[in-house]
Amino acid sequence: MFTLLPIHSLINILFFISITKAAIVNVTVDDTNPDPLTGVRITYLPETGWNDGPTCTICSATPDRRQMYANTWHDNTFFPGTTAAPPTGPQNATFTFSGTAIYVFCALALASTSTLTAYSNMSFYIDGETVGNFEREPPGVQGYEYNVPVYSNTALPPGQHVLVLENGNIGNGGDLSLTLLDYLIYS
Secondary structure (H helix, E strand, O other): OOOOOOHHHHHHHHHHHHHHHOOOOOEEEEOOOOOOOOOOOOEEEOHHHOEEHHHOOOOOOOOOHHHOHHHOOEEEEEOOOOOOOOOOOOEEEEEEEEOOOEEEEEEEEOOOOOOOOOOEEEEEEEOOEEEEEEEEOOOOOOOEEEEEEEEEEOOOOOOEEEEEEEEOOOOOOOOOEEEEEEEEEEO
8 A cells, every 4th residue: 555645745755856966076186097987088189298297207307206186197398499490389178078077186396407497377168268377486406296177167067077187388488397197176
C-alpha cells in the first residue's frame, strides 16, 4: 500500500535534489595530461616553443618535479628579438572548458642567471577578450616558488569558454619572459 506524502514534503525533496545537482565541482587539469572529465588537453602554440619540462634537455629552468602537480610542467621562454635574431612571436597555451571560474598555477624562478631569465610576464584572454596580466620581477634569491596562482577569474557567465595564456609582451617587444605552467583548476 502506498502512502501519499504531504505536498510540502514533496517540495522539500525536490528542492534538495535541485540543490545537490547544482553543486560546484572543481576540476584540476595538469599541463600534460587531459582534463579528467572531458579529455580535453591544453594546447601549446607554437608546439616547438613549449617544452615538456621534465624531459627538456635544452631548458635552463630546473624546478623540483616533486613540487609540481603530477610531477610535470611546460616550459616556455619568450624572446623579444634582437638585431641578431627575430622575436619568437606569440607563445600561447590554450584551454577550452565549461564553467564559471578558472585558476592558473605556475612555478616561478626566483633568480635570473646567465642562462635563465626569471622575469615573468603573462597576459590572459578569455573568449578573445583581455582579462588579466601577471608580471613579476624575480626577488633575486635562488630556487623556485611553487603553486603560484598567476590568474583567477570567478565571475564568468555559465557556459563554454576559451582561456589563452600568452607568454611575453608581444605588442611592445618586451623582455625575456619565462613561464613554467603547472596546472589549471576550473569550476
